[in-house]
Amino acid sequence: MSKFVHRLRLLYTCGMAILTASFLGQSFGAVDVFSGVSVSVPNDGKIGLVGPNGIGKTSLLLVLAKMSQPTSGTIHLAKGARLGYLHQESEQAFSQLDHTVYDEMLTVFATLQEDAARLRQMEAEMADGEFSDELFEAYSHLQEKFELAGGYDYELRIKQVLTGLGFAEADWALPLTHLSGGQKTRTLLARLLLEQPDLLILDEPTNHLDVEAIEWLESALKTWNGAVLIVSHDRYFLDKVVNTIWEMHAKGIETYRGNYSAYVQQRQERWELQQREFEALQERLAKEMDYIRRNIAGQRTQMAQGKLSRLSREVEALRVGGLGVLSQLKSKGWAQVTDELDLRRPASTVGELYERIDELRGPTRPPTLNMRLNATFRSGEIVLRTTDLTIGYPTKTLFTAEDIELRRQECAALIGPNGTGKTTFLRTILGKLVPLAGKIHEGASLHVGYFAQAHDNLNLENTVLDELLRYENMDISQARNYLARYLFRQDDVYKRVGDLSGGERGRLALSILALEGANFLLLDEPTNHLDIPAQEVLQAALEQFAGTILLVSHDRYLVDRLATQIWNLENGRLHVHKGGYQSFIEQRNREREAAKEAAAQARAAAQPESERNGTGLSKNEQRKRAEALAQLENNITATEEMLAKLAEDLQTATQAQSFDKIQNLSVEYATMELQLAQLLAQWEKMTHE
Numbered sequence: 001m002s003k004f005v006h007r008l009r010l011l012y013t014c015g016m017a018i019l020t021a022s023f024l025g026q027s028f029g030a031v032d033v034f035s036g037v038s039v040s041v042p043n044d045g046k047i048g049l050v051g052p053n054g055i056g057k058t059s060l061l062l063v064l065a066k067m068s069q070p071t072s073g074t075i076h077l078a079k080g081a082r083l084g085y086l087h088q089e090s091e092q093a094f095s096q097l098d099h100t101v102y103d104e105m106l107t108v109f110a111t112l113q114e115d116a117a118r119l120r121q122m123e124a125e126m127a128d129g130e131f132s133d134e135l136f137e138a139y140s141h142l143q144e145k146f147e148l149a150g151g152y153d154y155e156l157r158i159k160q161v162l163t164g165l166g167f168a169e170a171d172w173a174l175p176l177t178h179l180s181g182g183q184k185t186r187t188l189l190a191r192l193l194l195e196q197p198d199l200l201i202l203d204e205p206t207n208h209l210d211v212e213a214i215e216w217l218e219s220a221l222k223t224w225n226g227a228v229l230i231v232s233h234d235r236y237f238l239d240k241v242v243n244t245i246w247e248m249h250a251k252g253i254e255t256y257r258g259n260y261s262a263y264v265q266q267r268q269e270r271w272e273l274q275q276r277e278f279e280a281l282q283e284r285l286a287k288e289m290d291y292i293r294r295n296i297a298g299q300r301t302q303m304a305q306g307k308l309s310r311l312s313r314e315v316e317a318l319r320v321g322g323l324g325v326l327s328q329l330k331s332k333g334w335a336q337v338t339d340e341l342d343l344r345r346p347a348s349t350v351g352e353l354y355e356r357i358d359e360l361r362g363p364t365r366p367p368t369l370n371m372r373l374n375a376t377f378r379s380g381e382i383v384l385r386t387t388d389l390t391i392g393y394p395t396k397t398l399f400t401a402e403d404i405e406l407r408r409q410e411c412a413a414l415i416g417p418n419g420t421g422k423t424t425f426l427r428t429i430l431g432k433l434v435p436l437a438g439k440i441h442e443g444a445s446l447h448v449g450y451f452a453q454a455h456d457n458l459n460l461e462n463t464v465l466d467e468l469l470r471y472e473n474m475d476i477s478q479a480r481n482y483l484a485r486y487l488f489r490q491d492d493v494y495k496r497v498g499d500l501s502g503g504e505r506g507r508l509a510l511s512i513l514a515l516e517g518a519n520f521l522l523l524d525e526p527t528n529h530l531d532i533p534a535q536e537v538l539q540a541a542l543e544q545f546a547g548t549i550l551l552v553s554h555d556r557y558l559v560d561r562l563a564t565q566i567w568n569l570e571n572g573r574l575h576v577h578k579g580g581y582q583s584f585i586e587q588r589n590r591e592r593e594a595a596k597e598a599a600a601q602a603r604a605a606a607q608p609e610s611e612r613n614g615t616g617l618s619k620n621e622q623r624k625r626a627e628a629l630a631q632l633e634n635n636i637t638a639t640e641e642m643l644a645k646l647a648e649d650l651q652t653a654t655q656a657q658s659f660d661k662i663q664n665l666s667v668e669y670a671t672m673e674l675q676l677a678q679l680l681a682q683w684e685k686m687t688h689e
Contacts, residue, residue: 018043018081018199018227019064024073026059033059036252036320037073041199045227048238048260051248052367053503053531057231058088058203060248064229065201077199084197086189088204101179101187102172105158108194112154115146123674154194161190164216166209182208193220199227206234210417211554233532235260236556260557264536274363281318285311285357293350308353312346315356369537370485371510375547376517380444381408383520383548384429389438389574391425397436398424401574406565408443411542411549413559413581416569422552423453425574426522429550449518453525453552455505460498464488464508467497472515486511502529510538519547527555556581625686632683639676646672 017040025035034056041047049057062068064075065085077083099107106113122139150157162172165186179187185208192200200221206214218240221228232238238245238260245256245263254270256263288311295304347353384406392398398421406412414422427433429440430450450457459467468479483493486507500508506529513521521542527535539558542549553559559566559581566577566584577584649665 016042018045018078019075021064021075022073024060024063024070024075026056026063026068027071032250034248034250034252035072037248039246039253039255041227041229043078043198043227045229045244046221046224046242047227047229047244047246048242049229049231049246049248050238050260050263050532052533053501055248055250057248061085061201061203061229061231081199082195082197084192084195084200086185086192086200086202086205088185088207099176100173101162101167101176101190102158104176104187104191105162105194108191109154112146112149112151115142115149116151119143119146127671157194161193161220164213164220165190166213186213189217197226199229200224202228202230202232204232205230206232206237211415211556233527233530233535234555234557235532235535236560239557271363271365278362285315289350289354289357292353296350308350309346312348312353312356315353315360316346318360319356367487368533369487369507369510371514371537371541373514373521373541373545373547374517375519375545376447377445377519378546379408379446379519379548382406382441383408383410383443383446384550385441385443387439387441389440390436391421391428392436393424393433394436397572399569399572399574401438401567402576404567404574404576406548406550408548409546410564411551411562412565412567413563414550414552414567414569414574415554415559420569420572422569423524426450426524426550426552429522446520447516447518448520448522449513449516451509451513451521451523451526453528455509458497458505458509460496462497463494464497464500465493467508468511471512483511503531503534506530507534514541521545521547521549521551523549524552525554526551527553527558629683629686632679632686636676636679636683639672639679643672643676 019041020039022038023035024037026033027035037060049060051057059068063070065083066075066077067085119139119142122135122142125135126139146152163169167186167190171183174183176184176187189202189205205217209217214234214237218237221230221241228241230238230242240259242259243257245258245260247254247256247263247267254267256266256270258266288307292304292308292311295301296308298304347356382405384404386401386404388403389401390397390399391401404412414425416422424433428435429442430448459470462470464483465476465479468483472479474482480493483489488495488504488507488511495504497505497508506526510526526538530538535555535558539561542558542562549562551559551562563581564579566579566581568575568577568584568588577587579587646665646668649661
């Protein structure tokens with residue numbers, strides 16, 4: 001069955017949804033990871049799942065991928081639908097560790113390889129005269145199936161995917177056992193893309209990818225012929241790929257239409273709407289309770305009792321399902337909602353109902369950092385200037401730089417591949433290293449604050465509280481209140497720094513940075529390990545910062561929002577782009593196109609002036625090529641005519657039941673068909689050279 005037919009079957013099997021889930025919950029012992037999750041994945045959906053770290057995003061993906069059983073709720077997957085799942089870490093994803101990277105890609109096409117071998121076997125049988133109508137029919141059917149399944153181009157697809165994800169051709173022969181964790185994750189991602197599942201579930205797919213590989217993946221997923229569900233902290237990636245955002249919180253999932261930036265705008269509007277809805281609900285409940293209280297023992301007792309019963313059930317549903325349950329009540333009714341929700345016994349008295357109403361909580365935003373960056377004094381107008389700069393170590397030069405000038409309140413984003421010298425440059429500005437050549441001129445009245453990517457300024461043996469007090473003298477209650485703004489609450493402040501997660505260390509380092517009052521910030525990958533809510537808060541704080549910023553980051557969303565200059569480190573040279581990230585991308589694309597054109601012109605220029613032409617070939621070579629192409633096209637035409645004549649002869653022999661002729665003509669037809677395929681392949685190659 002072709003992929004097109006397969007997609008159509010899925011479309012009609014599940015009414016435009018490849019996967020639906022209702023009231024999913026997951027618990028481990030007494031700990032509820034998530035509850036109340038009801039979602040639907042359209043056949044062509046491109047969905048980004050976001051939420052704070054620890055909210056249960058990976059647990060939900062595992063449940064939806066049917067790799068883990070939910071504690072409650074149901075999942076329906078369209079009949080015949082195929083799932084593909086990328087773990088954050090893919091150490092255990094391969095069953096044959098003796099495979100090379102390329103061998104692992106070939107496993108996707110094992111059936112095609114078997115079909116190719118069978119086709120060759122049939123061709124050999126026909127060439128030896130072992131032929132029958134059944135063999136000819138089987139050959140024709142298998143060849144058509146082989147072509148529709150991509151049998152003639154799967155090796156090209158493997159090359160495109162491996163190259164796109166950053167594998168050099170020399171890496172294709174590496175055994176899986178020799179790969180790093182990041183390389184194994186990229187290998188699994190490549191295999192999944194080649195498998196082309198109907199629903200592709202990706203958990204942090206941009207981990208371990210450089211910017212070029214991420215851009216390639218963005219392009220591949222935008223045109224993906226199926227559904228995609230992605231968990232990612234890369235907001236720029238989500239902006240480019242998804243058309244729906246699922247925001248996960250403790251009581252379920254909120255759905256937003258559009259990419260990440262659209263979600264941010266809609267989220268604020270929805271929070272405000274939910275607050276108004278809750279206030280209106282409180283007002284309605286108060287009026288109904290007033291009616292019940294006044295009439296429960298009067299002449300309208302029966303009506304008041306009916307209102308009490310209905311309102312008790314509604315309040316109980318609201319307690320469990322939140323405001324969103326009201327719309328479900330309209331479409332499903334009480335009986336179905338009661339079955340789906342874990343409801344307590346509704347209140348039976350007025351006093352009990354008052355208590356239940358008091359338990360209702362209005363819409364709350366998830367806890368986020370409360371961060372402010374204030375410069376204690378203003379710097380000079382020129383913050384940083386360099387001349388004829390060379391950065392590196394005595395035994396190794398890392399890069400030379402165009403002359404730099406960074407002014408007050410500007411933000412320069414230093415970007416480039418890992419290992420090119422970005423952190424070394426920051427350390428040189430801090431005076432911890434000296435330039436190999438040239439000068440760094442710092443401006444007047446500078447107070448520099450440094451955020452280290454490795455957080456190597458933190459004392460791993462201290463508690464969180466002690467580490468803060470090491471930098472700032474304050475009383476214990478004041479320190480605890482301050483740390484609470486960075487989500488270190490209650491006993492969290494007594495955690496040992498060495499036991500913190502990467503995100504927790506990042507938050508602690510930011511809390512210390514905010515105390516310094518610096519007017520020039522050197523930030524080395526400040527959003528690493530931060531969840532999206534924390535990234536948003538940091539971005540807002542940096543946008544409001546009145547000082548100057550030098551930012552080293554792979555976070556393209558942050559760079560796009562903040563940068564006024566782009567310092568691009570590439571091939572041992574730092575290039576300065578005066579402008580933001582979008583204009584840098586546009587300039588880079590223009591330069592790449594110009595480089596391609598220049599390369600083509602250089603190839604053409606290698607020929608003598610008198611013989612150059614638009615193809616880059618000499619006139620003599622062009623004439624010979626044209627003659628060869630014309631001859632090849634004549635051969636193709638002649639072969640096609642011979643095939644048509646053989647088909648007519650076969651038809652005549654079949655009608656006459658002349659079995660000897662059928663056998664001979666069928667062998668001749670199969671041989672001629674193979675010859676035509678070879679001629680067409682030659683023509684394809686010549687016309688694309």
